[in-house]
Amino acid sequence: MGVETPKIDSFLFAIPPAEIVLFKSIFESYDNLATLRTEDPQLHHMRIYFSADTRAEVDALLTSLEPRFPIRRLD
DSSP: OOOOOOOEEEEEEEOOGGGHHHHHHHHHTSTTTEEEEEEETTTTEEEEEEEGGGHHHHHHHHHHHTTTSOOEEOO
């Protein structure tokens, strides 16, 4: 039997360009929770990737950061 590969989940969001570096620094400081990548640099769309079994933690962190950052979820 092989080792089961964890399912990776993601979603797209937009954030003002002046906020991207700080947002990314805070989010990625949670070790192994998620990683962020720029999907469309002109529209300032970012995609967050995470293990499907950590979705609740990712959602909770995003919710806690929404008062500080103008996050617009796109999918």
